[in-house]
Amino acid sequence: MPALIELRDLTITYDRHPAVHHLSGQFRQGSLTAVVGPNGAGKSSLIKAVAGLHKPSQGEVVFHGAGPRDLAYLPQAAAIDESFPISVFDVVLMGHWRRAGAFRPMAGAMREAAASALHNVGLDGFEHRPFGSLSAGQRQRVLFARLLVADCPLIMLDEPFTAVDSRTTADLLRLVERWHDEGRTVIAVLHDFEQVRRHFPETLLLAREAVAWGATAKVLTTENLLAARAMSEAWDSEADICRGAA
Amino acid sequence: MTVVYDWLIGPFADFSFMRRALVACLALSLGAGPVGVFLVLRRMSLIGDTMAHSVLPGAAVGFMVAGLSLPAMSLGGFVAGVVVALFSGLVTRFTPLKEDASFASFFLISLAIGVLLVSTHGSTVDLMHVLFGSILGVDDTSLLLMASVATLSLGAFAVIFRGLVAECFDPSFLRALGARGGVYHTVFLILVVLNMVSGFQALGTLMAVGLMMLPATAARFWAREVWSLIALATAVGLLSGYAGLVLSYQLNLPSGPAIVLVAGGFYLFSLLAGPRDGMLYLILRRRHLRS
Numbered sequence: 452m453p454a455l456i457e458l459r460d461l462t463i464t465y466d467r468h469p470a471v472h473h474l475s476g477q478f479r480q481g482s483l484t485a486v487v488g489p490n491g492a493g494k495s496s497l498i499k500a501v502a503g504l505h506k507p508s509q510g511e512v513v514f515h516g517a518g519p520r521d522l523a524y525l526p527q528a529a530a531i532d533e534s535f536p537i538s539v540f541d542v543v544l545m546g547h548w549r550r551a552g553a554f555r556p557m558a559g560a561m562r563e564a565a566a567s568a569l570h571n572v573g574l575d576g577f578e579h580r581p582f583g584s585l586s587a588g589q590r591q592r593v594l595f596a597r598l599l600v601a602d603c604p605l606i607m608l609d610e611p612f613t614a615v616d617s618r619t620t621a622d623l624l625r626l627v628e629r630w631h632d633e634g635r636t637v638i639a640v641l642h643d644f645e646q647v648r649r650h651f652p653e654t655l656l657l658a659r660e661a662v663a664w665g666a667t668a669k670v671l672t673t674e675n676l677l678a679a680r681a682m683s684e685a686w687d688s689e690a691d692i693c694r695g696a697a
Numbered sequence: 698m699t700v701v702y703d704w705l706i707g708p709f710a711d712f713s714f715m716r717r718a719l720v721a722c723l724a725l726s727l728g729a730g731p732v733g734v735f736l737v738l739r740r741m742s743l744i745g746d747t748m749a750h751s752v753l754p755g756a757a758v759g760f761m762v763a764g765l766s767l768p769a770m771s772l773g774g775f776v777a778g779v780v781v782a783l784f785s786g787l788v789t790r791f792t793p794l795k796e797d798a799s800f801a802s803f804f805l806i807s808l809a810i811g812v813l814l815v816s817t818h819g820s821t822v823d824l825m826h827v828l829f830g831s832i833l834g835v836d837d838t839s840l841l842l843m844a845s846v847a848t849l850s851l852g853a854f855a856v857i858f859r860g861l862v863a864e865c866f867d868p869s870f871l872r873a874l875g876a877r878g879g880v881y882h883t884v885f886l887i888l889v890v891l892n893m894v895s896g897f898q899a900l901g902t903l904m905a906v907g908l909m910m911l912p913a914t915a916a917r918f919w920a921r922e923v924w925s926l927i928a929l930a931t932a933v934g935l936l937s938g939y940a941g942l943v944l945s946y947q948l949n950l951p952s953g954p955a956i957v958l959v960a961g962g963f964y965l966f967s968l969l970a971g972p973r974d975g976m977l978y979l980i981l982r983r984r985h986l987r988s
Contacts, residue, residue, distance in 0.1 A: 502873040524873030535738065535866050536921050545863050548874055553860040581921045597870070607873070 455480040455517055455605065455636050456501060460510035463496045470496035472659040473510070478638060480516070483631040485647040485667070486640045488657035489683040494640040495527065497657065498607045501638070517636075520549060523603035525594055527610050533583050539593050540578040543568055546600025568596040573622060588619035595623050606630060608639040612646070624650050644671055658682040708946040715946065717840060718832045721899045722938025722956065724843040725908055728850035728892045730931030733913030734923065735885060738865050743797060745909055747804035749893050749902040751781035753811030756897065761818045767839050771894050778890035781807050786886070830901030832942075832952045839898045846895035850888050857881050862923050900953045907957030908934055915964040918971020933963050 454477035463471040471493035478484055486494045499505040501512050502524040523546075543565040544557055551557050569577060572592040577585070582593060591611065598606060608627075612620045628650060630637050641647050647654055647667060654670040656662040658679040663670040708715045736745045755777025756770040763769035781803045788799040835843075854861075863871055864878040871878050896905025912933035913926070920926040941956030948955075969976050 499869075502869070503875070504869055504872055518875070520875040522873050524869055526867065526869040530869060531867050532865075536917075536923055536926060537862070537866055538922055541862075541922075542866070545866070545870065548863065548871060548876060552876075553857070601874070603874075 453480055454478070454515055455482075457513040457515065458501075458510070459513060461497075461500065461507050461512065462509035463493065463500050463505060464508045465496075469493075469659060471500070471507075471657070474657075474661055475510075476655070476661060476664050478636060480636055481631075481634045482653050483627070483637045483651055484639070484653040484655055485651035486638060486655045486657055487642070487644065487647060487671075488662070489680055492657045492679070492683055493659050494657055495609050498524075498609055498638060498640060502607050517605055521603050522605045522607065523598050523601040525598060525606075525608045525611055528587065528591065528614060531590075531594075533590065535582065537582050538578065539569070539574065539580050539582055539585070540565060542582050542593050543596045543600055546597040546602075549601060549603070565596070565600050568599040569593075571599060572596045572626070586616075587614050588616045591615050591623065592619060595626055599626070604635050606635055606637045608637070610640050610642070613642070620646075647671065704947060705943060708943065714833050714835075715942065717835045718899075718942055718952065719939060721832055721835045721840055721843055722908075722942065723935055724840070724847040725892075725896050725899060725905075726912070726931055726934030726938055727847040728888075728895065729905075729909040730912060730934050731854045731927045732850065732889055732892045733909040733911075733934075734916065734926045734930050735861060735865070736889065736910065737913045737917060738923070739885075741796070742910055742914070744800050745889065745893070745906045747800045748778055748782065748889055749897070749906045750811075751804040751807035752778045752890070752893055752897060752902055754807050754814055755811075756902075757811050757814035757818070761814065767836075767842065767898055771842060771898070774894040774897060775890055777807060777811075778893060779887060782886045782890060786883070829951070830897055830899050830904060830953055832899040832956070835899055843895045843899065846891050850892060853884060853888055857884050861885060900956065904953040904957050907960055908937065911957065911960035911964045912937065915960070915967040915971075918967040918973050918975045921973060933960065937963060 456478040458474050458476050461471055461474045462469055470491075474497070486497060488494055496505060500507050502522055503512075504524070544561070546565070546568070547557055547561050551561065566578070569575060572595050574589065574592055574596065577589070577593075582590065585593065595611075611623065615623070624646070627637055627639070639651070641651070648671060651667055653665065654667040655664045656670050656675055656679055660682070662679040662682065663672075663675045709719055733745070736742055752774035755773035755775065757773070758777075759766070759770035759773030762773075781800070785796070785799040785803050788794055788802075789796045792799075794802075860871075860876070860878070860881040864876075864881050868878050892909065893902070893905055896902075896908060899905070900908060912930040915933050916926045916929035920929045937956055937960035941959040942952060944950060944959065945952040945955035967975065970978075972978055
């Protein structure tokens, strides 16, 4: 499978402190990749940069055969104002943005697509409920329904299962696997190594730099995990300002 | 029956300045309703306040150039407001300073310039006029201005509504799909300034924010979707305008504060009795959970 997203010497900084440091590599088309690593390893920064939400300070993200418009992004739960006054159905309809934009009407087929997406995440009959009245797990189901409606070839998930109950996690993981079977490229930031081993064929172990990247079984070894932790701790105490490629 | 008529309808039937004031309130509420609701949703409630103050130096320059001319003062105020919004936006974007802090910094500079200009080139009466407005002195020009701003605002909100709601709810999802969320924010800020300028002639820069924010915060305790919030906030604004004018006429009170205080009454009542997390509701629910 050819590369879909190529990272070229990517450095992402906040206030000149590197979050991701000279990272190169590629996500293949149709791959299902977990991005794991210690806290502050730059996992979220990386997928924000790929999604075009944060500009890299050095290097670039190159798309082959897909544009940024083909990319559906699920932010961390904390990034969404849960008290926002909106109905479940309207949240799901936002998934049509790529086709409907700001002006085109959302009628007929688009509403049916939204209703069937809600059915697929097990939320039949929730259409008119306020988004804020749902539990954390149900809210995540709604956001996955929005991803279903968006129907993008490239899907990026930032900590999709944090604070989500185990049954919802299992249901949503089935959707992720379905996307993989359909040939979509999925990249997810995750914490649970067991979950990664079971469901994600490929893993990028990140500690600002790539510790290992490839088949999950080869990446998630004890040595690699220890190396990642050591690297991340070294970064914290050592020089914080990027001085170019080491 | 006649008592009711004398109280509620008489003032408007008898005096054209009361009718003008009422129409002015209607126009203001139509624009201020959606502006206030989105300010609350974007957690920018206090930014409305800062924008109101930043309009002052522009209005003062307009006054110095053309005297007590509404178009000149409005144009000046609009330019000053947009400049403050623009600089604050740039600072927020390119420095670690947060939006509220950068807005506060620029509005304070702007306000100081405004007070300086007014006190060296005008009289305190003029300053009072700009700060507190005079809805009973609304003339045809200002009425036309308010109606135009209301019309423009409603049209603009219709155009940007979907984008603005989607961008408020989850900006990252839209931006990842390549949508330009910043455009909606910019158009919205311009609408805030426009409505502020439109309100300052009638209510003054300080009170205009009241008619914007209080109906919106009151509506938050009743409605549960953006469109119903806007409808309700607009209705509360209209009612506050009418009731405030009646009270100000009958009890001989200054009209601006009377209108805003009625809106404040609506807010306090909603805070107490609103079914969406109002205080009585919360207390009753706690009792229910205990038993």
